[in-house]
Amino acid sequence: VAPYTISPTVSTVVGAPGAMEAIADGDRVEVDPVNWVVRILA
DSSP, rough: OOOEEHHHHHHHHHTTTTTTHHHTTEEEEETTTTTTTTEEEE
8 A cells, every 4th residue: 555644534543543643744654454554654
């Protein structure tokens, strides 16, 4: 899955720690659509 800017909807579904910070900072994240693993690509 290509990295992309996380959306509020995705962060809500994922509920991953730091998700809100990722949105606020504009960091890119990588999400595995199978198991919803999120990697912050600061």
